[in-house]
Amino acid sequence: MADDRVEAPDSTAVRTALWRAMHVQVDPPPHVLTDEIGLRLAAPGDDWRRRPDMDAQVTSAFRAAMVARSRFVEDLVVEQAGRGVTQYVILGAGLDTFAQRRPDIAGRLRIFEVDRPGPQAWKRRRLTELGYGIPDWLRMVPVDFEQDTDWRKHLSAAGLDHTQPAVFASTGVTMYLTRDATADTLGTIAGFAPGSTLAMTFLLPSELVDEADRPGLRASRDGARASGTPFVSFYTPADMVNLAREAHFSDVRHIASRTLADRYFVNRTDNLRPSSGEDFLLATT
Numbered sequence: 001m002a003d004d005r006v007e008a009p010d011s012t013a014v015r016t017a018l019w020r021a022m023h024v025q026v027d028p029p030p031h032v033l034t035d036e037i038g039l040r041l042a043a044p045g046d047d048w049r050r051r052p053d054m055d056a057q058v059t060s061a062f063r064a065a066m067v068a069r070s071r072f073v074e075d076l077v078v079e080q081a082g083r084g085v086t087q088y089v090i091l092g093a094g095l096d097t098f099a100q101r102r103p104d105i106a107g108r109l110r111i112f113e114v115d116r117p118g119p120q121a122w123k124r125r126r127l128t129e130l131g132y133g134i135p136d137w138l139r140m141v142p143v144d145f146e147q148d149t150d151w152r153k154h155l156s157a158a159g160l161d162h163t164q165p166a167v168f169a170s171t172g173v174t175m176y177l178t179r180d181a182t183a184d185t186l187g188t189i190a191g192f193a194p195g196s197t198l199a200m201t202f203l204l205p206s207e208l209v210d211e212a213d214r215p216g217l218r219a220s221r222d223g224a225r226a227s228g229t230p231f232v233s234f235y236t237p238a239d240m241v242n243l244a245r246e247a248h249f250s251d252v253r254h255i256a257s258r259t260l261a262d263r264y265f266v267n268r269t270d271n272l273r274p275s276s277g278e279d280f281l282l283a284t285t
Contacts, residue, residue: 005117005118005121006121006122007117007118007119008122009042009094009095009119009122009123010094010119010227010229011227012094012172012224012227012229013094013119014044014095016038016066016094016095016172017035017038017039017041017042017094017095017097018039018042018044018048018054019054019059019062019063019066020033020036020038020039020063020066020070021035021039022049022056023064025049026056027060027063027272028269031067032064032068032071032264032265033067033070033071033074034101035067035097037100037101037132038095038096038097041097041123041126041127041130043126053223060272061213061216061273061274061275062216062220064265064273064274064275065274065277068257068261068264068274069171069172069201069278069280070171071264072255072264072280073171073199074098074102076167076199077098077105077109077167080167080197081105081108081109085166085167085195086108087109087110087160087161087164087166087167088106088109088110088166088167089112089114089155089169090111090113090114091114091151091168091170091173091185092114092115092170092171093113093114093115093123094115095123096113098111099111099135100127100132106137106138107135107137110137110139110160111137112139112158112159113138113139113141114143114154114155115141115142116142116143116144116145117144120141120142121142123140124140139159141155142154145181149184151188152188165193165195165197165285166196166197167196167197167198167199168189168192168196168197168198168199168200169199169200170185170198170200170201171199171200171201172201172278173200173201174200174201174202174203174233175232175233176229176230176231176232177232178233179233179243182243183243183246183247186198186243186244186246186283187247189247189285190244190247190248190283190285191285193285195284195285196285197282197283197284198244198249198281198282199280199282200280200283201278201280201281202233202234202235202278202279202280202281203217203231203233203234203235203277203278204234204235204236204237204276204279205235205236209276210275210276210277213276216275217277237279240254240279240281241253241254241281244281244283249284249285250284251283252282252283253282253283254279254280254281254282255279255282257274257275257276257277257278257279258276260274260280261274
């Protein structure tokens with residue numbers, strides 16, 4: 001059931017959506033991801049590209065990182081759908097637009113967007129206003145993670161079949177959670193049906209970030225603190241892999257940002273390449 005409260009998405013969700021749109025508008029083809037729907041949802045005004053955090057040159061590496069992580073998850077979902085997986089769960093969905101951008105794949109799945117009630121009610125309203133609507137295969141699952149950590153029961157109520165595998169995505173979330181909260185999330189996902197897959201991003205400690213990217217990391221950290229959503233947790237790859245193993249996933253892998261750079265940004269004429277600092281955990285039950 002939709003929540004009646006309406007609350008605009010946080011600045012991080014909006015910024016990510018705008019960077020995805022900027023990739024299409026300012027970077028030459030080939031585009032790693034084509035997504036201007038998030039821009040339409042956010043409706044930031046005609047002067048949005050004049051914002052300091054939208055400077056095309058200064059933020060190019062962060063823009064590339066955002067489209068790389070979205071593309072990586074999208075490729076994973078398409079791959080798993082090809083293997084017969086029909087359920088996709090997005091934790092902290094924000095302004096994710098996979099359901100609207102890829103109806104060719106999404107229409108064959110049951111997609112569960114899990115997010116805070118207020119921003120989710122806002123997104124539901126905007127999707128309706130823009131004519132996308134909420135198809136039956138898209139389930140909006142409002143969960144206040146601070147008040148109710150048992151989001152598994154909310155997925156059940158929304159129609160998730162716990163006997164069948166699912167793809168889980170959690171991007172841009174773990175830095176805002178305590179280590180214990182992330183461990184709980186991993187433990188919950190590890191308890192889903194065998195063959196389920198999780199793609200989760202995590203921030204590296206500054207000493208593991210390329211020197212050229214450290215000022216940007218500091219700026220992001222300062223900005224998050226100033227907006228009232230400070231970064232709480234950073235992980236080495238070994239730390240995150242160990243957390244997943246302790247949660248009893250059957251297979252656990254670390255995907256470095258450079259792997260995504262080599263996969264999606266080779267042979268470009270503009271030298272666009274994602275920043276370091278945010279890696280992926282890829283784990284299966």
